[in-house]
């Protein structure tokens with residue numbers, strides 16, 4: 001069975017730890033693994049804009065000895081209605097893996113359902129699991145370990161980052177708190193799924209609308225844009241988010257050495273203050289760099305399970 005990475009819990013706790021260990025090794029020695037030597041191609045498809053994901057997958061695939069075949073989905077037949085399954089059947093005969101940033105998770109699932117090469121979620125409306133792998137690597141670097149640490153996410157609780165923090169954090173054994181307005185709470189099905197994972201890892205997942213209480217004494221504070229790709233900038237919707245800004249007051253409530261995360265791009269003065277984003281607790285530039293290392297490790301791990309070593 002081909003292994004895919006469509007959502008954070010597609011890796012078991014032990015497998016996630018294995019990938020994070022490998023990410024640390026690849027950060028220390030960037031060219032230690034060359035499974036794509038040849039070069040073998042990896043297709044990287046985009047239905048939405050990207051800076052970090054595009055650069056980190058392209059660079060990472062090249063560093064693994066491979067060729068990043070970056071396609072704008074709008075410029076491919078996928079953008080004109082060719083099915084995911086037919087696209088997968090064409091790609092899998094030529095590339096070693098498929099990385100795709102798109103809208104509905106169901107599209108990715110349809111691709112993975114027929115693909116004999118690994119399919120990787122490079123962000124959907126529902127999840128951004130590669131980002132959370134990089135975030136976990138960053139927290140591990142700063143704190144030395146993950147299990148038992150507390151992570152509070154403030155802001156749009158209904159978006160891909162909130163869902164991936166809940167699910168990926170649960171896999172890592174974190175105590176995840178999502179603080180969001182009533183109008184933007186996480187998908188209950190994702191929270192149920194994350195809690196089932198947390199029950200096995202010793203973590204926990206709580207959802208609240210009390211931003212101040214959620215930040216109290218916490219080890220990691222995270223946020224994300226209030227307007228995700230594909231959403232209209234709706235001033236009424238975003239007005240409800242103001243109390244959930246990751247600002248100096250939130251940092252003051254957290255642990256003294258709190259690690260501040262933001263997947264970027266950031267909007268200073270909206271979901272995060274400039275003082276916090278550019279301040280001493282911010283780990284956002286390491287976090288952005290770790291996309292490269294975490295995704296290389298993920299690809300090496302998935303490819304090895306698909307006979308590419």
Ligand code: CP
Pocket residue numbers: 049050051052053054123131263264265
């Ligand atoms: N964090 C992230 O995925 O950034 P891009 O949208 O620039 O890829």
Ligand code: NVA
Pocket residue numbers: 123128159160161224225227228229263264265
């Ligand atoms: N929630 C954001 C993440 C961007 C990397 C979005 O989907 O636009």
